[in-house]
Amino acid sequence: MRSSPPPLSLSIPGLSLRRLSRRKRRRASLVGIACRAIFAITLLAGNLPAAAQSDPTTAALASRSAIIVLGTVVKVDASEEPLLAPSHATAVIKIDKMYAGSELAGDQTGRSATVILSKPGDLKVGSRAIFFGNPRFLGKTITLADEGELPAPQGEEARPSQALEQGLQARRDAPIRARLASAEMVFRGVVEKVRPFVEAEPKGNRTRQRDEHDPEWQVAMVRVTSAVRGPQNGAVVPVVFAASRDIMWFHAPKLRSGEAALILGQRSQEGGTELLPGTRGYKFVQEHHAVLVTHPFDVLPVAEEKHVVELLQNKEVPR
Numbered sequence: 001m002r003s004s005p006p007p008l009s010l011s012i013p014g015l016s017l018r019r020l021s022r023r024k025r026r027r028a029s030l031v032g033i034a035c036r037a038i039f040a041i042t043l044l045a046g047n048l049p050a051a052a053q054s055d056p057t058t059a060a061l062a063s064r065s066a067i068i069v070l071g072t073v074v075k076v077d078a079s080e081e082p083l084l085a086p087s088h089a090t091a092v093i094k095i096d097k098m099y100a101g102s103e104l105a106g107d108q109t110g111r112s113a114t115v116i117l118s119k120p121g122d123l124k125v126g127s128r129a130i131f132f133g134n135p136r137f138l139g140k141t142i143t144l145a146d147e148g149e150l151p152a153p154q155g156e157e158a159r160p161s162q163a164l165e166q167g168l169q170a171r172r173d174a175p176i177r178a179r180l181a182s183a184e185m186v187f188r189g190v191v192e193k194v195r196p197f198v199e200a201e202p203k204g205n206r207t208r209q210r211d212e213h214d215p216e217w218q219v220a221m222v223r224v225t226s227a228v229r230g231p232q233n234g235a236v237v238p239v240v241f242a243a244s245r246d247i248m249w250f251h252a253p254k255l256r257s258g259e260a261a262l263i264l265g266q267r268s269q270e271g272g273t274e275l276l277p278g279t280r281g282y283k284f285v286q287e288h289h290a291v292l293v294t295h296p297f298d299v300l301p302v303a304e305e306k307h308v309v310e311l312l313q314n315k316e317v318p319r
Helices: 022-042 050-054 058-063 162-182 280-287 302-313
Strands: 008-012 015-020 067-076 090-100 112-116 128-138 142-151 183-196 217-229 236-242 260-266 291-293
Touching: 058 128, 058 142, 058 162, 067 112, 067 142, 090 128, 090 162, 112 128, 162 183, 162 260, 162 302, 183 236, 183 302, 217 260, 217 302, 236 260, 236 280, 260 302
Parallel strands: 015 128, 112 142, 236 291
Antiparallel strands: 008 015, 067 090, 067 128, 090 112, 128 142, 183 217, 183 260, 217 236, 260 291
């Protein structure tokens, strides 16, 4: 009798995903791609200044942590993660409150988690603390590699402190700052029309098969209603975006006719290798002064305009 294969473990930098059954193996590569995209977003706080990255204060810890929880230590020198051996540097906690990270790991309130402590030996069973960390494993339980632990405040400990709120906001701003730093144009506008972005096929090559992960480029003609950087009010800017729902492009912005949005338009070379120099698409972008939106934070709600302007005015965005 053939024995069942062991569970498949997916490892990506700093993160491992378990619980993939044999029937899900064929989808493992797609899961890996999606997880890389999500985890890349959570690591954008690495763009913070070096001083913030070494600062142990609440705001600095929060700004570089993907998951922040209030927890009670239930075991020391212990681990509930099969892939992580218990040691003096590990502890199991019960999560009393999640301040950040539910979009990545789900709401873990009331569940246990394994923590790789930043300062082994400092916490005892029954201790309550705020744990600032990044996911090491995601499975039946989560495992955090801790950036730091701070004692839980007395009184209304479930309410985030001002410093914690500042740190959380800094982390939310990190991917926006990164995209602003490379954006050629920043403006609020209304999409007047959308059309396919089709490159003419070279003669004799009309049977070319479309790539599995074809972005299905489309062009949105966007009328500028509030210029922040680049175009003037009233101008019409061609904005190239990936209409494909393929896993490679699922999180890329999709623009619709009549939609109002804040556009952080990128230079064609900032979109990676999607529009290579020398191709017809690249020439179109250059000749028509078009911009690309390929990253989730390249298109924001119009309500974010004031905050984006403040980030630029406060010189938090390098140029």
